[in-house]
Amino acid sequence: MRLLKLVPDNTNIGFVRVRFIAFVITALLTIASLAVVGARGLNMGVDFVGGLMIEAKFQTVPQLDAVRSNIDGLGVGVSSLQQFGDPKTVSIRLPIPESSDEGATNAVVSKVSASLVKQFPGVTFTRYDTVSGKVSEELIQNGVLAVVLAVLGIAIFSWLRYEWQFGVSTFVAIVHDVLMTLGFFALTQLEFDLNIVAAVLTIIGYSINDKMVIDDRIRENMRKYRQMDMKALIDLSVNETLPRTVMTSVTVMLALGALLLFGGHVLRGFAAAMMLGIVVGTYSSVYVSSSLLITLGLEPQRFSAKPKESRPDAERVGPQP
Numbered sequence: 567m568r569l570l571k572l573v574p575d576n577t578n579i580g581f582v583r584v585r586f587i588a589f590v591i592t593a594l595l596t597i598a599s600l601a602v603v604g605a606r607g608l609n610m611g612v613d614f615v616g617g618l619m620i621e622a623k624f625q626t627v628p629q630l631d632a633v634r635s636n637i638d639g640l641g642v643g644v645s646s647l648q649q650f651g652d653p654k655t656v657s658i659r660l661p662i663p664e665s666s667d668e669g670a671t672n673a674v675v676s677k678v679s680a681s682l683v684k685q686f687p688g689v690t691f692t693r694y695d696t697v698s699g700k701v702s703e704e705l706i707q708n709g710v711l712a713v714v715l716a717v718l719g720i721a722i723f724s725w726l727r728y729e730w731q732f733g734v735s736t737f738v739a740i741v742h743d744v745l746m747t748l749g750f751f752a753l754t755q756l757e758f759d760l761n762i763v764a765a766v767l768t769i770i771g772y773s774i775n776d777k778m779v780i781d782d783r784i785r786e787n788m789r790k791y792r793q794m795d796m797k798a799l800i801d802l803s804v805n806e807t808l809p810r811t812v813m814t815s816v817t818v819m820l821a822l823g824a825l826l827l828f829g830g831h832v833l834r835g836f837a838a839a840m841m842l843g844i845v846v847g848t849y850s851s852v853y854v855s856s857s858l859l860i861t862l863g864l865e866p867q868r869f870s871a872k873p874k875e876s877r878p879d880a881e882r883v884g885p886q887p
Contacts, residue, residue, distance in 0.1 A: 599749025
């Protein structure tokens, strides 16, 4: 039976040759992501901003102004609406009732649902969430801390496991992956909640796994081909691991595609973030992280083996002349 090969054997693609173009593209995308996040901000979910979120699904595409006017007339606070998942599904955000117990929250949900059903027959309510302001602040702090510690921990591990150049290149590539994900959510205004934080941490894990495979092959080849030019050595290492990289990315993308299509709108943001992270992480592993080692001055001679020293005569076993 013939094996499926997405990448031919013995590829010889010159990745290092276009490293400066890749560096420019990476810098522009990073700046653009920061600009979009700064200009539009992230559409924070209830997990991070606190409040009450009601998810309503209408029979036909509703007019948001009419829905907003209906809810604001109930005296439950100023509402914030957003179409979520598809045009017929609307996410309704409201402030937490002054009496934040479960009874008061249920009363608000019942009041809103009864009013909407009266004006929009057939509307259904799939879920509602409530998070206090204090809890949301703690979630923001813990989420940011988790991402920062993950990035720093991985960079330090690469530094200690290999050389400092590997740690720096890994840090730059992972920060690029995270910023690309944040820019995507700022641009699309998809809801950014704890599920997306989990997706970002998963992206970091996937990216570092891909980078470690390439870094290991680079270090092996540096010991094997001590006199080879560094550019040729990195191209060789990336080409040798390319079939594994492509096969892993494709299989993960197939699973995420199924999750995106059939996992429901609750998991849609998670699946979208993961799919973007796979593409961006593969790009940064192949074009950014490995090629950056040349700029940082890594040389094969650093791994040259020391010559074996002959044992002194005093340690020889046997009769002395």
